Amino acid sequence: MKDVAGKVAFITGGASGLGLAMARSFTAAGMKVAIADIEDKALEAARIEFEDTNADVITLKVDVTDREAMQQAADETIAAFGKVHVLCNNAGVVLSGNILDMSYKDWDWVTRVNLDGVINGMVTFGPLIKSHGEGGHVVNTASMAGQVGMRGVSIYNTTKFAVVGMSESMRGDLERFGIGASVLCPGYVETDIFSSERNRPGAFGGADASKFSLGSDTAISELPGIISAQVIGDMVLHAIQNDVFYILSHGEMKEVVAMRGQHLSDAFDLWTAYRQEHNI
Helix, strand or coil, X not given: CCCCCCCEEEEECCCCHHHHHHHHHXXXXXXXXXXXXXXXXXXXXXXXXXXXXXXXXXXXXCCCCCHHHHHHHHHHHHHHHCCCCEEEECCCCCCCECHHHXXXXXXXXXXXXXXXXXXXXXXXXXXXXXXXXXXXXXXXXXXXXXXXXXXXXXXXXXXXXXXXXXXXXXXXXXXXCCEEEEEECCCCECCCHHXXXXXXXXXXXXXXXXXXXXXXXXXXXXXXXXXXXXXXXXXXXXXXXXXXXXXXXXXHHHHHHHXXXXXXXXXXXXXXXXXXXXXX
């Protein structure tokens, strides 16, 4: 999708952080954008920001775990813009702690947003992108936690590995329809994800049920390799325009991912030797 001007994007978690950065990058390139988010204050701030520009933007309050709400958002987007070309499944939450301390409500909250939200986006918007025959692109926001297991964020890791696997699989499914795919796997970025509990519904324990801990006195702004969300927004636009699948924004994580690959390679060697030794 080299020429994105006039194309329509739908972004979940679009009123702050990575989603808002994508919206800024997309509108700067002439795209029309539907910003979907669960947070009223963020939506209002986004509406005011884009109202002062010539950008063609609508804001929609949407809970990505609510399939009827997602369909309503799709209907409103089509009513406003006629089509959807780009889907950014970006909404996400995180909590920290030992896996032995995680409750069903912890698991349900994070998996329903981070994984079911992506599924709901694909089921709702995928056919809409296919239907007009003009091609398009899907961007799924995962994380470096979708490439490497990390202590203390077991549920988040689970969802993000799933999103990476889904993205790798769907690339071939979408290609025949002229629809590209990207999976975004950033490291630390300046966003509000570390205060995700502010949007945790009462049914899943509410805001007091969890709080993310970095495990030290380090401020978020001091995290290693942390970058501005707007850098990611521009990278996502570049990936859409050039059909780049992996968006790996933090080069300092390359060795960590390579180490995981080496561990897998070593395990293949170990079990090959085991079968040879046991003649199986």
